[in-house]
Amino acid sequence: MRSSTVTIRSVTEEDWREFRGLRLRMLEDTPIAFGETLEHALRLPESEWRMRGRRGLEPRSALFVAIDDATMEWVGTMGGYVPPTGAPLLVGVFVAPEYRGAAAGVADRLLAEVVDWARDYGTELALHVHEANPRAIRYYERHGFANTGRRLTYELAPGGLEWEMTRPLA
Secondary structure, three states, X not given: OOOOOEEEEEOOHHHHHHHHHHHHHHHHHOHHHOOOOHHHHHOOOHHHHHXXXXXXXXXXEEEEEEEEOOOOOEEEEEEEXXXXXXXXXXXXXXXXXXXXXXXXXXXXHHHHHHHHHHOOOOOEEEEEEEOOOHHHHHHHXXXXXXXXXXXXXXXXXOOOEEEXXXXXXX
16 A cells, blocks of 8 residues: 555546546456446547546536545546436446555545435445455445345456445435
8 A cells, every 4th residue: 555645536527638547547457347348448539538527527427536645646536426217326436456445545535425425316325346346345345335136237248247235325
């Protein structure tokens, strides 16, 4: 773990280059976690990355980033959106390996931002996590998420299932 402080803030359209770089790193690190392949992301035009950056400030969506204050490196992100039906959904969860762990607190601070945002849209926060991602499942369980028993097919290779998990927002 690096010893430094991070700033958590919303992503904006102007951040598209930095967000693109972080997204590519996410897809390299944990390809089963994001419903998109690295190959697909590498082909996306600037306009798509700008649209993704705008999600940080659009109604019914949120996108937060953790930036190392010393290096200005983007080291983590989490987002959320409210689907047409259902609870707010936690998406795009990533923290760079060197910033992971309870001592660093980056994931916890990002999650706190999403939880705070989600309270305006429902009484629980939902997520989908690949069954072959035990590190993420353990993290979510430690933070009050419970497995609902609902399963969704993961459409990309290697296939498998995603678990739905929820936690109350009260």
